[in-house]
Amino acid sequence: xxxxxxxxxxxxxxxxxxxxxxxxxxxxxxxxxxxxxxxxxxxxxxxxxxxxxxxxxxxxxxxxxxxxxxxxxxxxxxxxxxxxxxxxxxxxxxxxxxxxxxxxxxxxx
Amino acid sequence: xxxxxxxxxxxxxxxxxxxxxxxxxxxxxxxxxxxxxxxxxxxxxxxxxxxxxxxxxxxxxxxxxxxxxxxxxxxxxxxxxxxxxxxxxxxxxxxxxxxxxxxxxxxxxxxxx
Numbered sequence: 578x579x580x581x582x583x584x585x586x587x588x589x590x591x592x593x594x595x596x597x598x599x600x601x602x603x604x605x606x607x608x609x610x611x612x613x614x615x616x617x618x619x620x621x622x623x624x625x626x627x628x629x630x631x632x633x634x635x636x637x638x639x640x641x642x643x644x645x646x647x648x649x650x651x652x653x654x655x656x657x658x659x660x661x662x663x664x665x666x667x668x669x670x671x672x673x674x675x676x677x678x679x680x681x682x683x684x685x686x
Numbered sequence: 687x688x689x690x691x692x693x694x695x696x697x698x699x700x701x702x703x704x705x706x707x708x709x710x711x712x713x714x715x716x717x718x719x720x721x722x723x724x725x726x727x728x729x730x731x732x733x734x735x736x737x738x739x740x741x742x743x744x745x746x747x748x749x750x751x752x753x754x755x756x757x758x759x760x761x762x763x764x765x766x767x768x769x770x771x772x773x774x775x776x777x778x779x780x781x782x783x784x785x786x787x788x789x790x791x792x793x794x795x796x797x798x799x
Contacts, residue, residue, distance in 0.1 A: 581728060607785050619776060619790040620729070627785075664728070672784050673744070676728030 579603045581677035583665050588683045589655055597650045597663050597680045605670025611639050611650045612664040614679065620664055624650070652682075660684045689713065690791035692777050698797045699767050707762040707794050709777030717783040718760040720744075720752060722773040723793075729776065735760055736783040767798045 582600045589595040601609070608627040612620035626632055626641035626648060638651040650663055662679040669675055690711045699705050711718065720732040731744030735754040749771060751763045760779075764771055775794045780786040 610787070619792050622787050622789065625787060666729075668785060673731060673734070674729075674788065676730070678726055678728045 599665035607668040692791040696795040715779035
């Protein structure tokens with residue numbers, strides 16, 4: 578079966594750095610996406626990785642290792658507004674997204 | 687730009703009743719999707735459409751139907767609602783079906799009693 582695993586909840590301090598991990602087992606691989614979802618709102622696109630390595634976009638970076646079935650989202654200089662759920666999703670061989678349950682990130686002052 | 691709109695924002699529905707959730711996008715995207723989101727679970731694909739005139743079944747299609755008469759609209763119908771269909775429903779679209787980023791509407795919160 579297809580499976581995406583990520584921690585249920587993480588807590589971090591304002592101004593710090595946090596790494597959210599995602600491991601996956603899917604039927605084929607056509608890229609990995611990270612989305613941010615604030616409570617009561619829609620998911621919004623953060624990043625896309627299809628090749629191994631690090632993609633940096635401002636305070637957010639995303640890393641992929643296809644051989645290990647592993648990705649992480651790195652958030653730097655945390656701000657209170659970063660409190661949200663972070664969703665990992667893998668596009669399988671049929672170009673359908675398989676979603677993890679999300680990691681709820683709590684930022685404390 | 688509106689992007690993707692969904693209606694209604696929320697609804698309480700009696701079990702056994704039918705309902706259509708509306709989704710409209712103004713980005714001229716070819717592919718559209720319906721997901722449901724339940725606590726503790728990842729988003730699950732209900733139905734999708736790769737282009738106008740075609741539809742396909744996702745992971746959890748039972749109890750739901752869709753149509754895609756034109757590029758912009760992708761309504762989701764519950765023919766006879768059951769309490770297990772209580773969920774948050776998100777419509778999404780992408781420029782094409784093969785590897786493009788999906789963009790989401792604001793969601794419809796449905797409670798079936």
